[in-house]
Amino acid sequence: MLVVATNIFRRASPVNAGQFVVACATIAPEAHVTETLLRDERQGNRNESTRQHNLSVVLSYVHEKGPITRAELTRQTNLNRSTIGALVAELAQLGLVYESAPPSVKRSVGRPSPLVHPSNDVVALGVNPDIDAVQVSVVGLGGVVHEVARRATREPPTPESSIEILIDLVHGLETTRGRRIVGIGLAIPGLVNEYTQRIRIAPNLGWVDVDYAAMVSRALGYPARAANDANLGVIAEYMFGAGRGCDNVVYLNGSSSGIGGGVVVDSRLVRGSRSFAAELGHTLVNSNGIACQCGRSGCLETEVSVRRIWKLLGDDVALDELDDVYASQDRDELAHELAHQWLALGVGSATNITTSSTNG
Ligand SMILES: [Zn+2]
Structure with missing residues (x-):
């Protein structure tokens, strides 16, 4: 099935959710952002040395499909029930998920499976520097956009001036209070090498060969990852929007x-x-x-x-x-x-x- 999602001339709120996906990569550093899209990467591995990979896989499911039962996580990941139980317990200990009693259903065979929810206390910052504004969003697990702050600029910001604005905007955010910021996703209107993390060129901004993710990370003190804004948009629509x-x-x-x-x-x-x-x-x-x-x-x-x-x-x-x-x-x-x-x-x-x- 094909779906065409256009965001032409509209502020791209789904991009924010994609930025969370990028920022989530910082929770499990080995997990490359776009691997969450790949079906064959969504299978768990029983080898204990890949525990971190499995944590990332389970968290990705909860992020994308939560609340989700442990039984469904077991079915989707091909991991066994006790492994899922241990992974969910660890994610709960990290404050990334929480469990609730299973929905009341008619008595069936076996114990009902608890529901695993994405935590409401964890957020990522989604940042989008553009030619006429710098925007920062507070995005929660599950793709919830808690807050958007935007500062218009008279001319395209430089990397340095955009970071000055960003620091100011982040200080003014209200929904980060009492929440843990796990990382920053940078949506760049230009070509980003996802492996080296350098912006090769953002023509309309006039940025060439900039290590923007490292600059933002140093300035704000959180891990940061950059990607092309439209690539993040399609991931967000695929996961949470018109392309679901x-x-x-x-x-x-x-x-x-x-x-x-x-x-x-x-x-x-x-x-x-x-x-x-x-x-x-x-x-x-x-x-x-x-x-x-x-x-x-x-x-x-x-x-x-x-x-x-x-x-x-x-x-x-x-x-x-x-x-x-x-x-x-x-x-x-x-x-x-x-x-x-x-x-x-x-x-x-x-x-x-x-x-x-x-x-x-
Ligand atoms: Zn052209």
């Missing part, structure tokens, strides 16, 4: 920085070469189109532009209100139509990535 339960997901994320894309095929994140994201924003949609900063012309990112829509609709429309403005149909329908024709073409091309491998 689907094997193939195409995700487009529109922000002030342009259009990014993420693709999941057969439950695997398509990383592309050198772990860089699917650059769906640079799919050709108009052969007579506008010159793009990538060097070509007529890319989806240049033909569908939130800045141009703002120009047509007027600066008084906030980004969050665009959906309502479209729905009200009392604005320039032509602008609406033009933007969406190219968008439809771009989305159509993007879906071919997955349909070619799943149909037939």
